[in-house]
Amino acid sequence: MNPEFPEQIEATVRHFMELIVEHRFSEIVSWTRGRWYPESAIVEAIAGYPATLTTPPETFYNELIDAVEMEDCVEPSWNVVFPLWTIEEGRSDLSVELTCVVGDGPTCGSVEINAIHVR
Numbered sequence: 048m049n050p051e052f053p054e055q056i057e058a059t060v061r062h063f064m065e066l067i068v069e070h071r072f073s074e075i076v077s078w079t080r081g082r083w084y085p086e087s088a089i090v091e092a093i094a095g096y097p098a099t100l101t102t103p104p105e106t107f108y109n110e111l112i113d114a115v116e117m118e119d120c121v122e123p124s125w126n127v128v129f130p131l132w133t134i135e136e137g138r139s140d141l142s143v144e145l146t147c148v149v150g151d152g153p154t155c156g157s158v159e160i161n162a163i164h165v166r
Contacts, residue, residue: 052114052125059147059155060112060129067093067131067143068100075160084160092163096133096141103132111138114147122156123149130166142166 066075070093076086093100103111117124127145130138143163150156 052112052116052127053123053149055149055153055155056114056125056127056147057108057112058153059145059158060127061108062154063143063145063158064102064131068102079158079160082159084163089160089163092141096139096165098133098135098139098141100139101132101134103138107132107138117146120148125149125155126161140165 062078063075066072066078067089072086072089072093075089076084111129113128114125117126125147127147129143131141131143133139133141141163142165144161146159146161147155148157
């Protein structure tokens with residue numbers, strides 16, 4: 048685990064990666080409560096990208112997650128950015144940006160998608 052952010056952040060990214068690679072978009076929307084990013088926006092971002100998503104290597108989780116704690120929040124909240132991984136490219140320029148509220152569970156208690164875009 049990266050000591051710079053809570054373990055729930057890595058677990059959340061792992062879960063998100065699993066769902067998006069398996070095209071389980073409705074589960075992503077249910078998990079994030081559809082805040083900001085409806086299923087149609089997720090589908091459009093993924094379908095419009097000319098490569099096949101895949102699960103990243105284990106080193107990805109410790110090296111490529113960028114998480115910054117947000118200040119002045121009632122609950123511990125983090126801005127999280129990470130690239131997606133593709134069969135054709137490896138590390139992709141398609142990235143996901145999340146807002147995560149860390150709770151007591153194994154993943155973040157609240158997750159919002161801020162963007163899925165090419166960086």
